[in-house]
Amino acid sequence: MAGPILNSGGGAVAPASNGGRSYGPALTLLATLFFMWGFITVINNTLLPHLRSVFDLSYTQTTLIESVWFIAYFFASIPSAKLIERIGYQKSLVTGLGIMAAGALGMILAASIPSYGVTLVMLFVIASGITLLQVAANPYVAVIGSPETASSRLNLVQAMNSAGTMLAPAFGAYLILGRSVGGTAKAGRILTPAERLADAHSVVLPYLLVAIVLVVLAVVIARFPLPVIGQNATSRVAKDERKSLSLWKHRALVLGIPTMVAYLLAEIGVANLFVNFVSQPDIADLTHEQAGQYLTLLWGGMMVGRFAGSAIMQKFRAEDVLAVFAGGALLVMLAVLSTTGHAAMWALILVGLFHSIMFPTIFTLAIRGLGPLTEEGSGLMIMAIAGGALVFVQGLLADRYGLQASFALTAACEVVVLLYALWGCRVADEEAK
Structure with a gap:
């Protein structure tokens, strides 16, 4: 059960009695987080066939990329909870977005080298940031507004997460696969070393755009008067x-x-x-x-x-x-x-x-x-x-x-x-x- 909401002065604040409408802007902001981590997670579905072509990977090596992504959930979940306890939920949200932005910029570095190993590390970094967001954002959704409508709010942000997962493949197909030789060629096409190098660079623009959006979102959340979650007696x-x-x-x-x-x-x-x-x-x-x-x-x-x-x-x-x-x-x-x-x-x-x-x-x-x-x-x-x-x-x-x-x-x-x-x-x- 979630605890009471505290204002910036430390006093307890009861949930809104008007159906939570006064918390609409905060809920909308939180929904964007669900959208973004759904979006970034599913970009991997178009990134994986791209990396398989660029690095000439086996299916085992290709799926290992996603394995590294989910291993981050195991290693980052407990440290995320400790960090939230230490610095609070709002700063943790900003930190999570910062970690994700750093990983997105690191993907540009991986493409410039290009390096399969660096790609794995940067995807782990991005997934660690998403883990921190997941641990921090869900309690906010639970306490904003009336407890009777908590399930409705959770369904709403999950729908926004699904919207992100639905749009991401089109984004990745257009900006990654559509701008590469491997992505526009028929199955079985063997790329030359020069074509692989050129294809590797096709991830620079999409991940640069993602990094910019994440930084902007982090700045907005840092300046937004989000309620502070208190301890339940x-x-x-x-x-x-x-x-x-x-x-x-x-x-x-x-x-x-x-x-x-x-x-x-x-x-x-x-x-x-x-x-x-x-x-x-x-x-x-x-x-x-x-x-x-x-x-x-x-x-x-x-x-x-x-x-x-x-x-x-x-x-x-x-x-x-x-x-x-x-x-x-x-x-x-x-x-x-x-x-x-x-x-x-x-x-x-x-x-x-x-x-x-x-x-x-x-x-x-x-x-x-x-x-x-x-x-x-x-x-x-x-x-x-x-x-x-x-x-x-x-x-x-x-x-x-x-x-x-x-x-x-x-x-x-x-x-x-x-x-x-x-x-x-x-x-x-x-x-x-």
């Missing part, structure tokens, strides 16, 4: 109560952690390998630039699915909705494995729609009924995001058995989510009593 009571309780007695949480890892592995693997997959001659025979445009539909489906899923869950149980969506995801992934041509491409696009509700639904089902342990359970579920680093396993499968066959791992992940929805999370009802 009941937290000490909850701390004493937690001593006699154990997280590991809650099966929905224990099983929710590996389920979240499985979901992330499915989502990230599909997004990262989408461009390379649909570019193949026996699938859609597109250039990387053209495939990047279709990637926008994949992320757009996730945004539509979140809005639709939110409405559906007003009438149906979350676990039942999750089961239907997981079943749908499994069916379309089986179509990806068993078909070729445009049918396989559209099946892979459609999986975005079914993936849409999985992250927030798995998360809420896992922590349901935890009571005073909710805070610790939430922390474990956030750390599970680091499981996305296992995406390199799909790269290994693609190198050994072929790109299309590697999506069998995705199908297996959908089975894990389906089993959790049908059985793993149902025990939460009894524990919540």
Whole structure:
């Protein structure tokens, strides 16, 4: 539960009684953060096929780039929490944006060398900044305005995150893939050393633009009168109560952690390998630039699915909705494995729609009924995001058995989510009593 809001003078301030409208500007500013980290994260989906071409990488090396990105969530989450405790939420937001801007500028350095190793380091830096933003921004969204509308506000900023993920592929396809030889050539084209060097420089402009936006946003947030989150007086009571309780007695949480890892592995693997997959001659025979445009539909489906899923869950149980969506995801992934041509491409696009509700639904089902342990359970579920680093396993499968066959791992992940929805999370009802 979030604590009271404090003004700059240190006094407690009650949430707005007018439905939170007075906090509209602050909420809008926070929504831009969700948009930006969604946008920057999904730029990787067009950056990866670009780097594969520039550095002549295997699928294992390509997916290792995304693994490094998600490893940052594991290493940066606890230091982020410590930093927030030390300097406060607003300064942490500014710091996170500064770290991201530094990483974006570092990507320009990596392109100028060019260097695969420096690229990995700078992507780790950017992801560390995003981790700090995630840890800092969510509490703000929870406390701004009326507690009764907290879920509505969280859905709103998540929709903005989806908007960022939907627009990023078009941005990357136009400014990265569309301005490179590798991005506009047919699959299988072997680039000369001179062409690879020229292609490496195509990331300079987009990352320069990203760095400028991040710096401007950091300056705006630094000067904006955001409320300061205070400590909840009941937290000490909850701390004493937690001593006699154990997280590991809650099966929905224990099983929710590996389920979240499985979901992330499915989502990230599909997004990262989408461009390379649909570019193949026996699938859609597109250039990387053209495939990047279709990637926008994949992320757009996730945004539509979140809005639709939110409405559906007003009438149906979350676990039942999750089961239907997981079943749908499994069916379309089986179509990806068993078909070729445009049918396989559209099946892979459609999986975005079914993936849409999985992250927030798995998360809420896992922590349901935890009571005073909710805070610790939430922390474990956030750390599970680091499981996305296992995406390199799909790269290994693609190198050994072929790109299309590697999506069998995705199908297996959908089975894990389906089993959790049908059985793993149902025990939460009894524990919540």
